[in-house]
Amino acid sequence: MDNYICSYKTNFIVLLYQISKMIKQLTKAEEQIMQVLWKLDKAFLREIIDTLPEPKPHNNTVATVIKILTEKEFIGVTVFGRMHQYYTLIDKEMYSKATMKTLVKGYFEGSFSNAVSFMVKENNLSINDLELLLKELKKK
Secondary structure (H helix, E strand, O other), X not given: OHHHHHHHHHHHHHXXXXXXXXXXXXXXXXXXXXXXXXXXXXXXXHHHHXXXXXXXXXXXXXXXXXXXXXXXXXXXXXXXXXXEEEEEOOOHHHHHHHHHHHHHHHHOOOOHHHHHHHHHHOOOOOHHHHHHHHHHHHHO
């Protein structure tokens, strides 16, 4: 039984890794819609538009971005007559991890320590922040 559970966990981790490699970068507009859907969980077009910050984009613009996100398989649709309710298919945490890995790989030679070093040099991380990071690392 333990071997089966271990095998299941390994297969699950491999699957998550493969999914994270398949996740594509989103445009700023696409990411904005995803942020709204992650916040609301499920929403109709009007609810998405109402949640977006001012100046609000036109209904057709939001509908087009939603169509693209559906084609990219980032969101799913439940149809209620003529109404469409949208929900996310990609978890926010999974997208964040994939995006962070892409950023570090593209700009910091794949080194998270280079990324942290950069943030310290740019005054984006304080000594207190670094101490909190060290405490988190020590917990693991």
